[in-house]
Amino acid sequence: MDIQIRDIYKGFGSFPALRGANLDIRSGELIALLGPSGSGKTTLLRTIAGLEFPDAGQILFGGVDTAPLPVSERRVGFVFQHYALFKHMTVLDNITFGLRVRKSKNRPDKDAIRKRALELLDLVQLSGLEKRYPAQLSGGQRQRVALARALAIEPSVLLLDEPFGALDAKVRKDLRRWLRELHDKTGVTTIFVTHDQEEALELADRVVVMNRGSIEQVGSTSDVYERPATPFVFDFLGSVNVFPGTVKDRKLSIDGANVTLDTDNDHAAGAVDIYVRPHDLRVVEEGSSGFDVTIKTVQRTGAIVRLITQLKHNKEIVEVELAHLDPQAINRKVGESIRLQPAIYGLFPRASHDSVRTLPDVDPLAVPEHRERGRLG
Ligand SMILES: Nc1ncnc2c1ncn2[C@@H]1O[C@H](COP(=O)(O)OP(=O)(O)OP(=O)(O)O)[C@@H](O)[C@H]1O
Numbered sequence: 001m002d003i004q005i006r007d008i009y010k011g012f013g014s015f016p017a018l019r020g021a022n023l024d025i026r027s028g029e030l031i032a033l034l035g036p037s038g039s040g041k042t043t044l045l046r047t048i049a050g051l052e053f054p055d056a057g058q059i060l061f062g063g064v065d066t067a068p069l070p071v072s073e074r075r076v077g078f079v080f081q082h083y084a085l086f087k088h089m090t091v092l093d094n095i096t097f098g099l100r101v102r103k104s105k106n107r108p109d110k111d112a113i114r115k116r117a118l119e120l121l122d123l124v125q126l127s128g129l130e131k132r133y134p135a136q137l138s139g140g141q142r143q144r145v146a147l148a149r150a151l152a153i154e155p156s157v158l159l160l161d162e163p164f165g166a167l168d169a170k171v172r173k174d175l176r177r178w179l180r181e182l183h184d185k186t187g188v189t190t191i192f193v194t195h196d197q198e199e200a201l202e203l204a205d206r207v208v209v210m211n212r213g214s215i216e217q218v219g220s221t222s223d224v225y226e227r228p229a230t231p232f233v234f235d236f237l238g239s240v241n242v243f244p245g246t247v248k249d250r251k252l253s254i255d256g257a258n259v260t261l262d263t264d265n266d267h268a269a270g271a272v273d274i275y276v277r278p279h280d281l282r283v284v285e286e287g288s289s290g291f292d293v294t295i296k297t298v299q300r301t302g303a304i305v306r307l308i309t310q311l312k313h314n315k316e317i318v319e320v321e322l323a324h325l326d327p328q329a330i331n332r333k334v335g336e337s338i339r340l341q342p343a344i345y346g347l348f349p350r351a352s353h354d355s356v357r358t359l360p361d362v363d364p365l366a367v368p369e370h371r372e373r374g375r376l377g
Pocket residue numbers: 012013015016017035036037038039040041042043044195
């Protein structure tokens with residue numbers, strides 16, 4: 001079932017929880033809604049389910065406006081973070097609940113219901129546990145029962161709100177892989193909410209990054225990570241160094257440093273913020289264009305050598321990540337001076353705010369294609 005979300009606004013009192021959300025979801029897609037706490041992920045999910053009513057906008061399932069449809073007619077399967085299993089019912093009764101409460105004309109017969117539940121138990125790899133009660137299951141098993149129950153009604157859309165949020169890291173990782181396989185078997189259009197970037201990037205076909213009630217970017221995992229559309233997305237998906245810079249005559253300079261980069265894009269001349277991920281900085285020879293830093297800390301973790309450095313010209317901290325086999329990573333020492341060059345960077349008009357995290361009002365449509373490879377002029 002494809003889903004179109006058109007210009008959804010939703011307020012709670014005077015608080016705008018959703019501010020014009022637009023999204024097209026293809027049939028069979030696995031979509032992650034990713035964003036910090038309070039960004040509106042759950043509100044959007046609940047609105048799709050029909051548990052909240054939008055103040056404005058439309059949600060279409062397969063081209064049909066869902067506004068007149070009550071929750072029960074949307075054929076939506078829902079799984080929440082906190083196990084919503086009925087404690088007094090066995091696993092089997094929990095799974096079959098949605099079918100048993102149907103009006104008799106839509107209800108399969110008893111044997112068909114039982115057969116379907118046993119098939120689903122097999123699908124979620126819990127065969128043999130049908131007589132147990134929720135209290136006799138682990139957290140991960142309970143969430144798998146909750147998924148089986150959501151699938152029992154043959155939903156056209158599966159909505160998952162932080163389904164693994166309450167579980168420990170190892171179980172969470174296993175269930176993530178398992179959910180992806182389950183989705184590939186069932187092909188049900190699935191939207192899941194998470195604030196865990198790793199979970200979103202690993203699991204989803206496309207990631208929707210939300211911030212303060214708006215959708216900042218929609219894209220494949222590599223789109224949002226490698227080509228962030230806004231300063232917020234850049235900052236939210238991983239570490240970033242921000243340098244004040246200036247664009248003039250298609251040349252970009254880092255303020256206060258001896259660095260000039262050619263810019264292909266038609267950036268308006270003026271003040272910009274240059275966003276560089278720690279692993280997109282490279283160490284260059286003295287005499288090359290770059291800025292000088294002093295190494296303050298060297299951390300070696302697995303395949304990565306992380307340098308915390310300080311800019312010589314303004315004492316700001318710059319984080320650098322080098323692959324451990326990179327010749328430039330070998331024998332780096334605290335107190336040493338090195339020269340850095342941004343290899344890949346993002347460019348945004350200078351923010352009037354100091355912090356990226358307080359930048360909710362950036363209009364993604366107003367930000368030109370900006371991510372480019374640094375070429376030293
Ligand atoms: N029923 C409600 N009444 C008042 N405010 C609400 C209600 N539901 C949500 N909000 C507010 O709307 C905003 C968005 O909430 P929502 O739960 O959608 O965020 P979220 O991104 O899912 O956050 P989290 O990751 O913490 O669950 C928050 O500021 C929240 O306080």
